[in-house]
Amino acid sequence: MYIKSIKLSNFRNYINQKIEFDKNINIFYGNNAQGKTNILEAIYMCAIGKSYRASKDKEVINISKEFSEIELDYSKKDRDGKIKIDLNDKKQISLNDIRAKKMSEILGNINIVLFSPDDINVFKDGPSKRRRILDVMISQLRPAYLYNLNMYQKTLEQRNNYLKQIKYENKKEELLEIWEEKLADYAEIINEYRKEFVEKIKEKIVNIHKKITKDKEEIRIEYISDFKDKEQFIKILKQNRRIDIIRGYTGNGIHRDDLKLYIDDKDIEIYGSQGQHRSAILSIKLSELEIIKDETEENPILLLDDFMSELDKIRRENFLEEVEDTQIIITCTDKLELKNENKKIFFVENRKSKRRKKHLIFY
Numbered sequence: 001m002y003i004k005s006i007k008l009s010n011f012r013n014y015i016n017q018k019i020e021f022d023k024n025i026n027i028f029y030g031n032n033a034q035g036k037t038n039i040l041e042a043i044y045m046c047a048i049g050k051s052y053r054a055s056k057d058k059e060v061i062n063i064s065k066e067f068s069e070i071e072l073d074y075s076k077k078d079r080d081g082k083i084k085i086d087l088n089d090k091k092q093i094s095l096n097d098i099r100a101k102k103m104s105e106i107l108g109n110i111n112i113v114l115f116s117p118d119d120i121n122v123f124k125d126g127p128s129k130r131r132r133i134l135d136v137m138i139s140q141l142r143p144a145y146l147y148n149l150n151m152y153q154k155t156l157e158q159r160n161n162y163l164k165q166i167k168y169e170n171k172k173e174e175l176l177e178i179w180e181e182k183l184a185d186y187a188e189i190i191n192e193y194r195k196e197f198v199e200k201i202k203e204k205i206v207n208i209h210k211k212i213t214k215d216k217e218e219i220r221i222e223y224i225s226d227f228k229d230k231e232q233f234i235k236i237l238k239q240n241r242r243i244d245i246i247r248g249y250t251g252n253g254i255h256r257d258d259l260k261l262y263i264d265d266k267d268i269e270i271y272g273s274q275g276q277h278r279s280a281i282l283s284i285k286l287s288e289l290e291i292i293k294d295e296t297e298e299n300p301i302l303l304l305d306d307f308m309s310e311l312d313k314i315r316r317e318n319f320l321e322e323v324e325d326t327q328i329i330i331t332c333t334d335k336l337e338l339k340n341e342n343k344k345i346f347f348v349e350n351r352k353s354k355r356r357k358k359h360l361i362f363y
Ligand SMILES: Nc1ncnc2c1ncn2[C@@H]1O[C@H](COP(=O)(O)OP(=O)(O)O)[C@@H](O)[C@H]1O
Pocket: 011, 012, 013, 030, 031, 032, 033, 034, 035, 036, 037, 038, 039, 059, 060, 061, 062, 063, 064, 331, 350
């Protein structure tokens, strides 16, 4: 699959911009803060339905405008399609000019794998980023997953609010049961999906990592969860009610799940070198790519945000060989020297003229 073009209206620093992509490699280069990552963000939103770096949808609307629109045209083996996102006070999605009833309908139309500079620290920072890797991958392939995850989050908030009401307003503790039952229902579904996909990663990652490290390192990934089965989980919640009431939030559940990664049986979080972190995340993402490929019989689109600068020239070319026949959209600050012939190079500059800001993309 590949993206043919994207049209941005009032999106971040783009007022009115159409970009036509190459089927293979696209390089967006330019100084910092010119709008390179904004392009990847818009594509990501068309795949996942929301941004990976804005906490609120509204943030992506140009600061001096009231609304924003993204229109993306893509091509797949069997069909072409169009995704449109309208943002003002609320978000509206259209697929092939038909309004979607549910946000989740956006998922799976195009599939992406994103490498962002932040990913390098995924095994150094807290577990939330690691959960997000799973969440984004699974949501794209199993839209029901995101629904259950959202319902779990909502129920969790309700339980947490009620915990506070017990503490401050002397509400009855027994009523917690209602939310605990519901939490366990959603947790069971989410846990099943996560187990399934960590298994899929396990099947892929060992060989991929061997290839990347030229047989030097052995990688192992593990899924850590409080959840074993429904009864056990309800029991844990019940047992921890007192402490949950004191702290005002739920201390156990799939919102605490984690991934552990070992290189040669050593926990990367504690013992990993910078280079190991880099190649580990590369292996995870390439596994994700393979999994999406297996499931959809299409190559997902690779979004590489500043990532190529993390790799030296040789690793860069090895990497690009590894992902042939894939549309790749790269941002970087220097014009990348690549030997691949099928590529389109864009220079991105946010030029300020006297009267108004003007955005320029040359290629
Ligand atoms: N809502 C917004 N309205 C207008 N400009 C924005 C908005 N959000 C971000 N920007 C501008 O976008 C630029 C950053 O874009 P980004 O794509 O992250 O840059 P880079 O080229 O470094 O990847 C900055 O100049 C920032 O001021």
